[in-house]
Each structure stands twice: as C-alpha cells, then as structure tokens.
Amino acid sequence: MKLLVTGGAGYVGSVCAARLVESGHEVVVLDDLSTGHADAVPDGVRLIAENIDDVIGSVLAEGFDGVLHFAAKSLVGESQQDPAKYWQGNVVTSLRLLDAMREHGTPRLVFSSTAATYGEPDQVPIVETAPTRPTNTYGATKLAIDHAITGYATSHGLAAVSLRYFNVAGAYGRFGERHATETHLIPIVLQVASGKREKVAIYGDDYPTEDGTGVRDYIHVVDLADAHLKALAHATGGEHRIYNLGIGVGFSVRQVIDACREVTGHPIPAEVSPRRSGDPAVLVASAERARTELGWKAERVDLTGIVRDAWEFTQARSRQEV
Numbered sequence: 545m546k547l548l549v550t551g552g553a554g555y556v557g558s559v560c561a562a563r564l565v566e567s568g569h570e571v572v573v574l575d576d577l578s579t580g581h582a583d584a585v586p587d588g589v590r591l592i593a594e595n596i597d598d599v600i601g602s603v604l605a606e607g608f609d610g611v612l613h614f615a616a617k618s619l620v621g622e623s624q625q626d627p628a629k630y631w632q633g634n635v636v637t638s639l640r641l642l643d644a645m646r647e648h649g650t651p652r653l654v655f656s657s658t659a660a661t662y663g664e665p666d667q668v669p670i671v672e673t674a675p676t677r678p679t680n681t682y683g684a685t686k687l688a689i690d691h692a693i694t695g696y697a698t699s700h701g702l703a704a705v706s707l708r709y710f711n712v713a714g715a716y717g718r719f720g721e722r723h724a725t726e727t728h729l730i731p732i733v734l735q736v737a738s739g740k741r742e743k744v745a746i747y748g749d750d751y752p753t754e755d756g757t758g759v760r761d762y763i764h765v766v767d768l769a770d771a772h773l774k775a776l777a778h779a780t781g782g783e784h785r786i787y788n789l790g791i792g793v794g795f796s797v798r799q800v801i802d803a804c805r806e807v808t809g810h811p812i813p814a815e816v817s818p819r820r821s822g823d824p825a826v827l828v829a830s831a832e833r834a835r836t837e838l839g840w841k842a843e844r845v846d847l848t849g850i851v852r853d854a855w856e857f858t859q860a861r862s863r864q865e866v
C-alpha cells in the first residue's frame with residue numbers, strides 16, 4: 545500500500561515507518577519536526593517537512609491507500625497549561641486531515657489514541673468498553689478525535705482503527721525516544737545512567753499499590769508497530785474499531801528503576817517526590833480484543849529486555865553526540 549505517515553519523524557512514528565517499509569509498503573512521512581527529527585525518518589523514505597494544517601490537501605491529492613496518524617502534541621503537563629495548543633494542534637488538525645481524506649477518497653486511517661482517554665479507571669485491566677473520563681486536556685483531545693473518526697466512518701465509509709497505547713517503551717535499532725522535553729519514566733531513568741541527570745524523582749510512594757509507586761503497562765514499540773500493520777490489514781470500510789494495546793501486566797516505578805539498574809549496572813539514585821497531578825495509581829490494558837480480532841499479541845514482554853533495547857539506543861545516541 546502507499547501510506548502517509550504523519551508524525552513519522554517522531555518516536556513511535558519513525559519505528560512504525562521503518563517496519564512498514566520492511567513489510568513492503570511505500571511510505572511518505574509528513575512531519576513538521578516540531579518534536580521530531582529529520583534523521584529519524586527511515587532511509588529512502590520521502591519526508592515532507594511541513595505542518596499538516598498547511599499541506600494536507602495537496603499531499604493527499606497525490607493518492608494514498610491509507611494514513612497512519614501519529615502527529616500530535618502529547619505532553620500531559622503542557623496540555624493543562626496551554627489547552628488551546630492541544631485543541632488546535634490535535635483536534636482541529638485531525639479534523640482537517642479527516643476532511644482532506646474524505647475529499648481525496650483516502651480509504652483507511654489508523655489513529656494513535658491513548659490510555660489517557662479512560663482517565664482514572666474503575667477496574668483494571670482496562671477494557672475498551674470502560675468509561676472514558678479523561679483527567680487532562682491531552683486525553684480529552686484524543687477522545688474528541690476518536691469521536692470524530694467514528695462519525696467519518698459511519699457517515700462517509702472511512703475504514704478506521706484507533707489504537708489506544710498504554711506506556712510505549714523500548715527502541716528499534718537507531719529508532720528510539722529522544723524528546724527535547726522528556727517526561728517519560730524509562731528515558732529519564734536512563735538519562736541518569738548515562739550521566740545526563742543526577743537522580744530520578746519517584747512521583748509518590750503512597751499509592752495503593754504493592755510498593756506504593758505508580759503501576760503502568762509498558763509495551764515495546766516494535767510490538768506496537770506490528771499492531772499497526774495488523775490494524776491496516778483489518779480496517780473495514782464504514783467501521784471504526786478501537787483497540788487497547790499493552791502487555792496486560794503492570795510494573796511499578798520502583799520495578800522499572802530496578803530493571804534499569806540491572807541493565808545498565810549504574811546505581812541510579814532515586815528520591816521520592818510528591819505525586820504528579822493527574823497520575824492514576826494503576827493503568828494496565830486488557831488487550832484481549834486486539835488478540836481476538838486482530839490476531840495481535842505483545843511478544844516482547846520482559847521488562848529488562850524492553851529497557852535493554854532503550855539503553856542500547858541511548859548509548860548509541862550518546863556516542864554520536866560526543
């Protein structure tokens with residue numbers, strides 16, 4: 545298929561673009577490089593370094609079989625301080641994309657949704673039928689986009705799949721996580737191991753969890769990429785399907801830090817700090833629907849393996865920066 549990958553110079557988008565190319569698809573990346581990097585685009589892939597808002601109509605006029613829409617603003621804290629940036633940059637931009645797809649007859653969409661659409665869950669593991677009550681603007685904008693997609697599927701025949709990622713981690717060779725503003729736990733802990741930070745803050749140790757720290761479901765970015773391939777294959781005209789993607793097992797902040805100590809051999813000083821506002825105690829996915837309907841299951845479920853891939857990527861980047 546000829547596919548447009550928005551946000552393909554970012555973390556998840558670059559890994560997915562690489563896997564799509566390896567699977568024989570023709571890929572074009574549209575990314576304004578606001579949080580991405582031109583050198584993260586896989587070799588041989590055309591990069592259109594523009595904002596979706598400015599060029600989406602003319603790009604889709606070329607003719608595509610589908611769009612994988614990763615481009616977004618995705619910093620939870622920033623979304624609370626500057627909601628307009630998120631309603632504009634996520635919702636308005638995605639509506640422009642949907643309209644352009646309709647106008648040019650682009651038949652398929654795979655959208656990067658998030659566990660943040662659920663907010664604080666009543667029950668874990670979280671199933672797709674759980675209530676959606678986002679606790680921050682980032683999650684609210686992603687949920688709004690999911691609702692819009694449902695409308696375009698029902699009324700205009702779009703074949704759409706929303707993938708609700710839990711905590712994405714790991715790397716794929718030279719493709720990995722390198723955000724200028726890093727808020728995610730594993731890259732932050734690995735920055736301590738590589739000497740870029742002195743210590744890691746543990747945001748709260750008084751949660752109702754086994755060791756008191758927050759529990760998350762860490763999914764390897766390569767497993768996530770493979771789910772996108774399956775989603776593309778299963779997308780059906782007129783339907784909007786929604787799938788949670790995680791491994792179905794949670795790890796606490798302390799367990800993650802311990803895994804990073806084991807992999808890096810670094811003592812990684814950690815200090816308990818106040819809770820981060822809006823952080824739920826436990827977020828774990830039920831990926832049962834993805835298993836039964838897409839035939840997808842996470843394969844890389846060992847936390848130290850996930851951390852090791854991220855660490856190899858971090859070390860390779862550090863060597864390049866010297």
Ligand SMILES: NC(=O)c1ccc[n+]([C@@H]2O[C@H](COP(=O)([O-])OP(=O)(O)OC[C@H]3O[C@@H](n4cnc5c(N)ncnc54)[C@H](O)[C@@H]3O)[C@@H](O)[C@H]2O)c1
Pocket residue numbers: 550551552553554555556557574575576577578579580581594595596597613614615616617618633637656657658659708709710711712713723
């Ligand atoms: N990383 C996670 O743990 C996680 C979890 C759940 C959902 N998600 C979602 O997955 C997607 C990818 O996340 P990521 O961590 O790779 O983020 P990222 O910031 O690394 O990638 C996003 C990319 O989109 C580009 N972009 C943003 N707005 C654009 C626009 N208007 N036009 C063109 N390009 C634009 C950025 O330059 C960047 O390269 C996002 O939609 C995010 O909300 C990520």
Ligand SMILES: O=c1ccn([C@@H]2O[C@H](COP(=O)(O)OP(=O)(O)O[C@H]3O[C@H](CO)[C@H](O)[C@H](O)[C@H]3O)[C@@H](O)[C@H]2O)c(=O)[nH]1
Pocket residue numbers: 618658659660661709710711712727728729730732744745746747748757758759760797820823827
């Ligand atoms: O320096 C840090 C960073 C994080 N944490 C803790 O580590 C866990 C994971 O935090 P991340 O910031 O890595 O990830 P989140 O669970 O906050 O966010 C993830 O899930 C969200 C949905 O809730 C969004 O989808 C978001 O994009 C995605 O990265 C949380 O318990 C957090 O409190 C720390 O203790 N110290």
